[in-house]
Amino acid sequence: MANQPDNKQKPEVTKVLLEEIIDSPSKKKGRSGTGQAILIPILAVLTGLIIGAVIIALTTEDVYKAFALSFGDGLGAAWKAISTSYEALFKGAFGDPARIIAALQGDNPIELRRAVNPFLESLVVATPYIFAGLAVAVAFRSGLFSIGAEGQIFIGATAATFVGYSIKGLPPYIHMPLAFLAGAAAGALWGFVPGWLKAKTGGSEVINTIMVNWITFRLTEWLLTGPMQRPGSGGVPLSPFIEKSAEIPQFFDKPIRFHLGFFIALAVAFLVYYFLFKTTWGYNLRTVGANPNAARYAGMNIVTSTIVAMSISGALAGMAGANEILALNRTLALGFSPGFGFDAIALALLGNSNPIGVVLAALLFGFLRSGATRMMLATGIPIDIISILQALIIIFIAAPAIIRTIYRLRAPKIEDRVVVKTGWGGK
Amino acid sequence: MAPVLQLKSITKRFPGVLANDHIDLTLQQGEILALLGENGAGKTTLMNILYGLYQPDEGEIWVREKKISVHSPTDAIRAGIGMVHQHFMLIPVFTVTENVMLGEESLRYGDFLDRPKAAARIREISTKYGLEVDPDTYIRDLPVGVQQRVEIIKLLYREADILIFDEPTAVLTPQEADELFEIMRLLVKQGKSIIFITHKLREVLEVADRIMVIRRGAVVGETTPKDADREKLAAMMVGRAVNLEVEKESATPGDVVLEVRDLEVANDQKQIMVEGVSFEIRAGEILGLAGVQGNGQTELVDAITGMRRPTSGSIRLLGETVTYATPRKFTEMGSAHVPEDRQKDGLVLSFSIADNLILNTYYKEPFARGVIRQEKAILANAERLIEQFDVRTPGPLIHVGALSGGNQQKVIVARELSRPIKLLVASQPTRGLDVGSIEYIHSQIVKKRDEGCAVLVASSELDEIMELSDRIAVMYRGKIIAIVNAGEVTKQEVGLLMAGVQIDLTDAGRKKGRVKVESTF
Amino acid sequence: MAEIIVHRKVEEITPRRKYTIAVVLLLIAGLMTGLFVVTASHDAFTTFGLTPGGITRGSVPDLVLPTLEVLIGLTVLVGLAGIYQLFKGFGRFTNLVLGLSFFLFIFALLIWTASGKSLNLGGLLKGSLLLAVPIALGALSGVMSERSGVVNIAIEGMMLMGAMTGALFGSITKNFWIGLGTALLAGLLMAAIHAVLSIKYKVDQIISGTVINIFGAGLSSFISSKFMQTYEYLNNPPIFPRVPIPVLADIPFLGPIFFNNNIFVYVLMILLIVMQIALFQTRWGLRLRSVGEHPKAADTLGINVIRTRYMAVLLSGLIAGFGGAYFTLGSIGRFEELMTAGKGFIGLASMIFGNWSPVGAVSASLLFGFFENLGPSLSLLGSKIPNQFTSMLPYIATMVILAGVVGRGQVPAADGVPYEKE
Secondary structure (H helix, E strand, C coil): CCCCCHHCCCCCHHHHHHHHCCCCCCCCHHHHHHHHHHHHHHHHHHHHHHHHHHHHHHHHHHHHHHHHHHHHHHHHHHHHHCCCCCCHHHHHHCCCCHHHHHHCCCCHHHHHHHHHHHHHHHHHHHHHHHHHHHHHHHHHHHCCCCCCCCHHHHHHHHHHHHHHHHCCCHHHHHHHHHHHHHHHHHHHHHHHHHHHHHHHHHHCHHHHHHHHHHHHHHHHHHHCCCCCCCCCCCCCCCCCCCCCCHHHCCCCCCCCEEHHHHHHHHHHHHHHHHHHHHHHHHHHHHHHHHHHHHHHHHCCCHHHHHHHHHHHHHHHHHHHHHHHHHHHHCCCEECCCCCHHHHHHHHHHHHHHHHHHHHHHHHHHHHHHHHHHHHHHHCCCCCCCHHHHHHHHHHHCCHHHHHHHHHCCCCCCCCCCCCCCCCCCCC | CCCEEEEEEEEEECCCCCEEEECCCCCCCCEEEEEEECCCCCCCHHHHHHCCCCCCCEEEEEECEEEEEECCHHHHHCCEEEEEECCCCCCCEEEEHHHCCCCCEEEEECECCCCCHHHHHHHHHHHCCCCCCCCCHHHCCCCHHHHHHHHHHHHHCCCCCCEECCCCCCCCCCCHHHHHHHHHHHHHHHHEEEEEECCCHHHHHHHHEEEEEEEEEEEEEEECCCCCCHHHHHHHHHHHCCCCCCCCCCCCCCEEEEEEEEEECCCCCCEEEEEEEEEEEEEEEEEECCCCCCCCCHHHHHHHCCCCCEEEEEEEEEEEECCCCEEEEEEHEEEEEECHHHHHHHHCCCEHHHCCHHHHHHHHCEEEEEECCCCHHHHHHHHHHHHHCCCEEEEEEHHHHHHHHHHHHHHHHHHHHHHCCCCEEECCCCCCCCHHHHHHHHHHHHHHHHCCEEEEEEEEHHHHHHHHHHHEEEEEEEEEEEEHHHHCCCCCHHHHHHHHCCCCCCCHHHHHHCCCCCCCC | CCCCCCCCECCCCHHHHHHHHHHHHHHHHHHHHHHHHHHCCCCCCCEEECCCCCCCCCCCCCCEEHHHHHHHHHHHHHHHHHHHHHHHHCHHHHHHHHHHHHHHHHHHHHHHHHHHHHHEHHHHHHHHHHHHHHHHHHHHHHHHHHHCCCCCCCCCHHHHHHHHHHHHHHHHCCCHHHHHHHHHHHHHHHHHHHHHHHHHHCEEEEHHHHHHHHHHHHHHHHHHHHHCCCCHHHCCCCCCCEECCCCHHCCCHHHHHEEEHHHHHHHHHHHHHHHHHHHHHHHHHHHHHHHHHHHHHHCCCCCCCCHHHHHHHHHHHHHHHHHHHHHHHHHHHCCCCCCCCCCHHHHHHHHHHHCHHHHCCCCCCCCHHHHHHHHHHHHCCCCCCHHHHHHHHHHHHHHHHCCCCCCCCCCCCCCCCCCCCC
């Protein structure tokens, strides 16, 4: 026991990362628990993919036609459907390995970029997920079940757009951060309101954030058909384009969209991690989240903590919206978010509300979504298959007993996941 | 005569614990059988098996010489077995009638509830057994004693004739308890048979016809009140000569540290639980706060630690008025608090020991510089305290939820006592702990006193109050009805005070014999 | 007999709340004066049509009101209520008065906006009812499940699946009854997943609900874009026709609004009455509620907690599936991705709004439906208030209610807590 502090002081980076993701309470003894904490998510993803394969096979007409001929033909057709789909998914997510190798051996830099573009595109897709997932994770860690990310993303995007087009003549190094932070600030305000209501009146944040979402959708709809409507858009709810100076720069020429936002997201993830686990404020939030009674006993201010947590959560979600506008869309349209905010809940669960886990989960989602786009083009399988996969993966992670039953794993003695208090809040 | 109930060789294992070890039990018609044992001896497990809430690993249950299998409470109810649970099984937002009829509803027109009919039956039962209650009131509006009556009516409504009472007096005042005993006697007179589970010796001797003692899941002996006395029962129950005396010098009180004047405190339901309470504690003395649970001690302790805002009155700590101060203010002024419910208030079970040890000082040097946590200092602190307070754990990063109750309490005690403090408020500091931990925590509290700390110990265990206190304040229905010097009263006298009996504590009064002083176990 | 200890209680109704509400009432009166009375023109009349368009049975002549006079009358009424509250207080009727005053304000708004014009009030109310149907069904679905102690935020996903399967099988068989049957089945299956996850595997119920929402949205969109959008004949179900109820449909004013609808409205009405009575007057309801309040107590009395919860969640799924079918088989006639557009969540808010009682929940749904419909109606009259703001009102109202301005409701005590037998 004497030399344990030394271990702790000079840990290997990867080991620490893993430990943080796993967040295992029994770092120093239970080996099985630690192993399963990694194993279960992997098996969950695997099982999700297998069930996805079944769905693909079941919804491909050729498979039925082949089964009508003979059972063997049916199996063959099913296998073909699944393998072509998943091959497309893989190539869409990471790029075509053969093409990348060829490009590496050649010396055409443009061809190389094009070859790795699917991979870069996955990172682009993952970027808003990182922000939004962090937003929900911060709320979860603070014991708050926020469903408000979607509305906060909208308002963040709206604010970023507004600052992006209305202010003119600023240098990029001021305008871009300003627009980005405007998005964060608007999101923070949108988190503050339900946070304040929760802290001061006990009104359930679940319902209040849902309500705020709807208010936001209506509000942006009004803004885009009124004050913020692009002149000459002919009644289409669209905002003006943002100024060049407000854009988050993309690194390469079109069609490669890989942009600075990805690195901003990683930096923010690190900051959130540092905030939650290495500062007293983070400790405060986590204590309130894990046991509000103990937090009160310890003299922590639960009201402030709740409000701060919801505001930070909102700010992070606002960044997701700002990122999409400033780096990719450059104009605000009503349907610009394909439900980032709702997927974010899934991400936070998948990443166990840990920033590093969230980044990994967001990357997974990014690869899946980006791959699914290609899969849709190649095989006609709707991109919605990804939502199904996501749901399945979360089911298996939230109910590890199912995975253990399937794979005959033994249950660990102690489970430690961030458990969010259910029910409708109040007192 | 044939027994109404026989348990044969009941065995129940939980992971790592043998809760019931081949227990045999026989209950005769019309008797009160007391099942005596310490907390955790296996009494409740046995009864939950009988009531179908647990399944035994081995053994048989016979009712009226017929072997029955009890897989659920329904089976037990069908066999005429009923149970008054330690924590009432009542639904606050339902009326008495609805609670009583639930599961055995009176119906009309198919599936519709016939409330008047059920209410009439309840009135009938309550007249017959002297269990007065209004069937139409909501449970949430009833005092605890009456709620217990509703629980008993529930059994009688189902015509149960084997009644199990699981620690029924834990939440009652002594008078309410006496009343319950009256009811129990009446019930057996009417032909019911009762199993009475308790760990209180007085009650056993008072009400039981036969006594069975359980220790560590096994029956260690059987006796009757006639053949037994408290010492004998205690020895059977605990299994060794009871000696929990704390060695301590007499106190040398110094300046007043805490001064409470006319304090009034309400609970969450806005009921005033503490009324006009005044007292003071000096440096270097231990004030014991005695009282039956629910007489306002919890709220009083909450108020003097900043956890609950008093509705009027004043609190002064070290000369400064802190009536409405926050818990942090109290902590910063050198007050420490060992809370009543350690898992609810005192610990964050999913956090490591190290993080729990800085729960209320996390923002201070050396654990933080600015807002940055100092992991090295936090870890070093944990290792020092784990060593010093003998917390049994594989390491400082183990989460507290994985520790035993005794070690969890040691974590709290270590955190609170390791600071330089002027006032220690300890509420039920040893509830549910093993003897070793109790002795250790007691010695630590006395040590703090000897260092010149003012100490308040609130406990519903009279033994603990008697052993630790220099002075004893007795709370009854929200008021402190007496503050006495510990050396000058007997346990019996304090017990009477806790029951709200005003006694004359002068020598003259004692000689007049207004208070009978019996064995002082 | 032991004396009963009665604890003295701290004053329950705070004077502060009393005065806050008085101020709110006076503020409403002030607003009515400033916005409507002052700006209303003399000698103008407001005409209210009382029969929804396209219906002849039970029609009544239009209602013509002198605008200014009625506005003054309404304003004075609210003002008087405010003054009474300030000095004496309405006591336990306070919330009722507050609600009525709010209603009067809306009525004044309508009169003022339609001054010199004609507004079809019957049409407005009927439209509100039809918009409220899926919300109300969602709310009842929530009441059913949550009364047994299982939080159900998965109503949205269940409805989507119900809508999709209803449209798909309705189209394939060209039979709306079969479509409805499969919609119910879809709701049931989704509920079964929720039940297994939250009851058997004790997954956090909000997580389980979220997952089902994602799953429901994903699967319905998947099947829709894979088949239904490609093959038009797979997305062209017959719609339940409007069936006027004999006698009742002829009741003036009410008949056309309530009793000249399709099966969904009628089932909703029946379900409302049945649930209200069943929950509070029958053995079944008593047991269901006991499981939601104190499952352990129920268990000790021989009530099967797990089975009761399964039953409640499955019934909840059936109701949600039925509500989903309304979208495709009851109104629009084809499935579109994510067409429930959050109605399930609004239903959830209605349930909370309505204090977990069927009557309350449905009333709240009607309110949501009304405001959803109010905006477009007003803008038809040339009102300057954007639709978006009127339809925001119920969301804001829900937040205000949750904040406890109107007092907090009675959540089932064990709502959201998995039952463990130890």
